[in-house]
Amino acid sequence: MFIDYITSSLNSLKQYKLRSFLSMLGIIISVFSIVSIITLGQGGKELIVREFTGSGTDLVVAHNDQMTETRMDKFAYLTEAQVEAMKRKIPGVADLAPEYLLSTTMKVGGENKRIPVIGVPANWFDIRGLDLVVRGRRFTEDEVRHSQKVCIAGQELFNSLFGKSKALGQEISIEGIYFNVIGLMGHKLKLGPFDINNALILPSSCMQRLLGTQEVYVVMFKAKDGVHPSVLKERIGEYLRETFSGKDLWAVHTMDELIKILDTVTNIISIVISSIAGISLLVGGIGVMNIMLVAVRERTREIGIRKAVGATKWDVLWQFLIESLILCSLGGGIGILTGVSLLLLIARLMNLAIFVSGGAIVLGFTFSCLVGIFSGVYPAYVAANLNPVEALRYE
Amino acid sequence: MLIELCEVTKVYPMGKQGFYALKGLSLSIEKKEFIAIVGPSGSGKSTLLNIIGCLDKPTLGKYLLEGEDIGQKDDFSLAKIRNTKIGFVFQSFNLLPRATVCENVLLPLFYSRIPRRQRRGLAEEILEKVGLATKSNHRPSELSGGEQQRVAIARALVNNPLIVCADEPTGNLDTTTGREIMEIFAQLNKRGATILLITHERDIASYASKIIYLRDGEIVECS
Numbered sequence: 001m002f003i004d005y006i007t008s009s010l011n012s013l014k015q016y017k018l019r020s021f022l023s024m025l026g027i028i029i030s031v032f033s034i035v036s037i038i039t040l041g042q043g044g045k046e047l048i049v050r051e052f053t054g055s056g057t058d059l060v061v062a063h064n065d066q067m068t069e070t071r072m073d074k075f076a077y078l079t080e081a082q083v084e085a086m087k088r089k090i091p092g093v094a095d096l097a098p099e100y101l102l103s104t105t106m107k108v109g110g111e112n113k114r115i116p117v118i119g120v121p122a123n124w125f126d127i128r129g130l131d132l133v134v135r136g137r138r139f140t141e142d143e144v145r146h147s148q149k150v151c152i153a154g155q156e157l158f159n160s161l162f163g164k165s166k167a168l169g170q171e172i173s174i175e176g177i178y179f180n181v182i183g184l185m186g187h188k189l190k191l192g193p194f195d196i197n198n199a200l201i202l203p204s205s206c207m208q209r210l211l212g213t214q215e216v217y218v219v220m221f222k223a224k225d226g227v228h229p230s231v232l233k234e235r236i237g238e239y240l241r242e243t244f245s246g247k248d249l250w251a252v253h254t255m256d257e258l259i260k261i262l263d264t265v266t267n268i269i270s271i272v273i274s275s276i277a278g279i280s281l282l283v284g285g286i287g288v289m290n291i292m293l294v295a296v297r298e299r300t301r302e303i304g305i306r307k308a309v310g311a312t313k314w315d316v317l318w319q320f321l322i323e324s325l326i327l328c329s330l331g332g333g334i335g336i337l338t339g340v341s342l343l344l345l346i347a348r349l350m351n352l353a354i355f356v357s358g359g360a361i362v363l364g365f366t367f368s369c370l371v372g373i374f375s376g377v378y379p380a381y382v383a384a385n386l387n388p389v390e391a392l393r394y395e
Numbered sequence: 396m397l398i399e400l401c402e403v404t405k406v407y408p409m410g411k412q413g414f415y416a417l418k419g420l421s422l423s424i425e426k427k428e429f430i431a432i433v434g435p436s437g438s439g440k441s442t443l444l445n446i447i448g449c450l451d452k453p454t455l456g457k458y459l460l461e462g463e464d465i466g467q468k469d470d471f472s473l474a475k476i477r478n479t480k481i482g483f484v485f486q487s488f489n490l491l492p493r494a495t496v497c498e499n500v501l502l503p504l505f506y507s508r509i510p511r512r513q514r515r516g517l518a519e520e521i522l523e524k525v526g527l528a529t530k531s532n533h534r535p536s537e538l539s540g541g542e543q544q545r546v547a548i549a550r551a552l553v554n555n556p557l558i559v560c561a562d563e564p565t566g567n568l569d570t571t572t573g574r575e576i577m578e579i580f581a582q583l584n585k586r587g588a589t590i591l592l593i594t595h596e597r598d599i600a601s602y603a604s605k606i607i608y609l610r611d612g613e614i615v616e617c618s
Contacts, residue, residue: 004505015493305489308450309550310478310506312471388450392489 002322009323012295013330023291024331026284027371031335031364032342033277038360039343041270058094058223059127060233062240065251076249077215086219090235092227097124099218100207104174104200109160116199117174119207127222132196136168136183144203151179155186156197174200175210229254284331285371292324292379303383304391317384324376325369332368336361396459397557397589398424398447403456405442405612416442418612419456424591426557429584431600432593434609440593441562443609447591448483448560449476461557478506482551486563488543490535496522496546497531503554521549525579541572548579552588559583561592565599577602 100119565573
């Protein structure tokens with residue numbers, strides 16, 4: 001029976017192609033926006049998080065946190081061996097790297113400037129995950145092992161020291177020792193307190209010599225796949241507390257706070273655009289209802305004929321309800337198809353990884369069906385309750 | 396007795412008094428009768444036919460169809476009765492313009508929940524009888540008036556109704572075509588169908604076995 005209703009509805013929609021399409025358009029546009037917004041919202045958030053934090057959300061930072069301590073010799077530090085041990089002893093650590101920090105004064109463009117210097121092992125770049133090096137290369141494990149005097153300079157710093165057009169291979173003097181510039185780095189973001197464009201990165205081994213110590217005050221951790229950073233953070237905190245005989249001398253952070261802010265922003269954007277899409281879906285639904293009412297009026301005589309040959313109220317009601325449902329679900333389907341194909345096209349053109357969310361598709365389709373029912377009920381009710389004698393007389 | 400009308404009154408809401416289309420009309424019709432209802436416009440012919448055809452209910456009085464009180468029936472039962480026991484033929488054919496001839500004819504079968512596969516066969520069988528087997532896939536607009544009315548008759552007959560109600564079936568046709576249509580009705584009647592027909596024209600009425608004259612909602616003569 002329902003197959004009959006469906007074929008009959010499809011026939012009448014085919015009859016009024018343009019009108020059907022126009023009334024579908026509202027639904028198409030709103031479902032299209034719902035699908036794109038949800039997909040972009042989810043994919044985009046992933047993308048922004050990656051962009052902001054480098055390796056994404058699996059980074060945990062531990063550092064000395066004795067804010068009120070003024071005496072250097074009282075600072076709680078880790079030795080290189082202790083740091084290495086953490087990799088084995090704390091479950092869920094994929095990799096880790098200490099960061100050695102130093103601030104040096106340099107004459108840049110005629111004035112003395114304080115330049116942050118960061119000493120790191122070669123695996124640090126992978127843990128950070130940032131595509132820091134924009135020109136040249138990073139240093140290798142070998143270079144670290146042999147304390148090669150190489151460095152990576154912030155782009156801005158390099159330009160003001162040597163000029164833009166200068167080739168790599170220039171030498172920079174740090175605390176009296178000359179380092180060969182093998183790479184330039186640039187990033188929109190500050191890495192913690194440092195402006196990466198005006199900083200220097202050295203092999204950790206060279207840094208230890210410069211500092212004259214192997215004491216570690218900052219360690220970067222990368223969580224294993226499937227280990228939530230906040231869980232790892234707890235474990236690291238626990239481990240450090242034990243190391244420092246139960247005292248909270250070090251602090252541990254995840255990228256949670258950053259992610260939370262991003263979440264709030266993207267959620268607000270999603271909510272705003274979703275409500276606009278919701279409103280347009282409502283308007284689309286009203287459009288469909290309007291068209292259905294016109295159709296009922298136009299086909300009054302047809303309804304009379306159908307009733308005269310034996311159609312019940314329910315027969316007529318179903319006919320119009322299914323017609324409206326088909327109109328909306330078809331609109332929803334087209335909206336989803338165009339949305340998804342446009343997203344895939346954008347993904348391909350901009351070389352982005354966009355994952356079309358199944359939830360968005362289901363949501364968009366469900367909503368368009370609901371709108372179909374909502375906007376079809378009243379016109380179908382009107383049609384079903386027409387008096388057959390009057391309907392047959394209708395011109 | 397197939398049809399029994401007892402003091403049937405139909406009032407349409409109009410003004411303070413209402414409009415009395417039928418005023419206490421009584422009538423009985425046997426099976427296989429061929430009845431013509433004649434009268435000036437506004438005499439209540441169509442109202443009478445609509446009540447007999449179960450499209451409308453009387454305001455007062457009783458209408459018994461095969462002994463069943465139609466006034467007591469709900470909408471669903473009435474739809475079922477229209478579907479299985481009544482066949483309508485209208486002056487303006489009332490075919491669905493967007494459907495093919497065949498689809499028009501099988502429309503009543505659709506509502507009697509006859510399986511899809513059987514419908515087409517039944518429709519084509521009946522179209523054969525009215526001589527339109529070859530036009531099964533045409534649209535009504537591609538047919539002449541006479542042909543359209545034959546499609547309408549085929550639609551009325553497809554469910555083997557007890558009664559065929561025809562409201563001025565020749566009104567929109569020329570005399571020759573009108574006669575052809577009347578021949579079909581006469582044939583149907585010979586094969587045992589009960590036919591009720593409204594007409595203005597005396598020679599059309601002459602096909603009937605009984606003529607009922609109506610004026611102002613009352614039977615003035617019955618012959």
